[in-house]
Amino acid sequence: MMVNAALTPQTPAVRGRLTAAAPLSPLVWFKSGGAAEWLFEPADAADLSDFLADLDPAIPVMGLGLGSNMIVRDGGFPGVVIRLGKAFATVEQLDATTLRCGGGASGILVSSKARDAGIGGVAFLRSIPGTVGGFVRMNGGAYGRETKDILIECDVVLRSGERKTLPLDALGYTYRHSNLPEGAIVVSATFRGHPEAPDGIQAEMDRIAAEREASQPLRSRTGGSTFKNPPGHKAWALIDAAGCRGLRNGDAQVSEKHCNFLLNLGSATSAEIEALGEEVRAKVLAHSGVTLEWEIQRVGEI
Numbered sequence: 001m002m003v004n005a006a007l008t009p010q011t012p013a014v015r016g017r018l019t020a021a022a023p024l025s026p027l028v029w030f031k032s033g034g035a036a037e038w039l040f041e042p043a044d045a046a047d048l049s050d051f052l053a054d055l056d057p058a059i060p061v062m063g064l065g066l067g068s069n070m071i072v073r074d075g076g077f078p079g080v081v082i083r084l085g086k087a088f089a090t091v092e093q094l095d096a097t098t099l100r101c102g103g104g105a106s107g108i109l110v111s112s113k114a115r116d117a118g119i120g121g122v123a124f125l126r127s128i129p130g131t132v133g134g135f136v137r138m139n140g141g142a143y144g145r146e147t148k149d150i151l152i153e154c155d156v157v158l159r160s161g162e163r164k165t166l167p168l169d170a171l172g173y174t175y176r177h178s179n180l181p182e183g184a185i186v187v188s189a190t191f192r193g194h195p196e197a198p199d200g201i202q203a204e205m206d207r208i209a210a211e212r213e214a215s216q217p218l219r220s221r222t223g224g225s226t227f228k229n230p231p232g233h234k235a236w237a238l239i240d241a242a243g244c245r246g247l248r249n250g251d252a253q254v255s256e257k258h259c260n261f262l263l264n265l266g267s268a269t270s271a272e273i274e275a276l277g278e279e280v281r282a283k284v285l286a287h288s289g290v291t292l293e294w295e296i297q298r299v300g301e302i
């Protein structure tokens, strides 16, 4: 597949950075998988919009945040991966309880700015190692709160290049799912919390960080929760009951610490990680009769 010849790195219209055959493994938590045919890091939303408007509509486009919920398959991504850099890592206070956050801002940055501004209800983002773009697409959540509970609206660049503001109810949120259109890139989001003293928010953030440290393999090559919790069940408990804790496939392993996490112990391929996940699904189905649904996004070609 070829990117439109008018959109090579030499094109003056592209102010950001366009890289051919860009390895994605350094950019994702699992540290595995192939390259993007093209990686585009736009200078700003207008740059992204112009780029997408000129791009052959047949070419697939995918957003990438911190790659904390993603397996990039070993054959790489046949199209353009859009990564939002520093220009999108912004947080601006709009009023006493509202923040407008760039699509590339991290959960730590957003929750810290909210604390400083005395805005409660956003602290849960402290524990999710992703970006605003990933939170909006995945309806990221923790500790009883989800992105949908704080989102007012988001600004997106559609695959066509059109810029649009989508209100909360256009996103069709359910558990770890949104109806964000295919190829749409979230460039910013407006979050609203409630007034709360910064000290109390900091205490909540500390509690969350300590709890995470105790229960999750945070400094590992992983993709976070592998499977969604099926209604009425905890995925980790089903996986544990099926005897999968610590299960291995090459250098891929089901975490001993939190068995809904898969780990790359060193040099696992994405194929080994995904196959281990499928083995876990089969064992859970055989043991409990429950079909686990992948939460991790699996993208690209085998």
Ligand SMILES: Cc1cc2nc3c(=O)[nH]c(=O)nc-3n(C[C@H](O)[C@H](O)[C@H](O)COP(=O)(O)OP(=O)(O)OC[C@H]3O[C@@H](n4cnc5c(N)ncnc54)[C@H](O)[C@@H]3O)c2cc1C
Binding pocket: 029, 062, 063, 064, 065, 066, 067, 068, 069, 070, 084, 103, 104, 127, 128, 129, 130, 131, 132, 133, 134, 135, 136, 137, 138, 139, 140, 141, 142, 184, 185, 186, 187, 216, 217, 218, 222, 223, 224, 225, 297
């Ligand atoms: C240690 C660990 C703990 C975790 N804990 C939690 C948790 O408690 N709760 C939770 O919900 N998740 C958790 N996760 C998973 C992950 O952090 C979240 O899903 C997060 O929202 C992913 O954000 P990201 O920016 O890294 O997205 P990526 O992993 O890069 O991408 C995820 C999806 O979002 C899309 N995407 C990314 N950026 C954009 C954008 N700008 N516009 C449009 N689409 C975009 C991608 O195309 C992909 O479909 C955890 C992961 C790890 C590794």
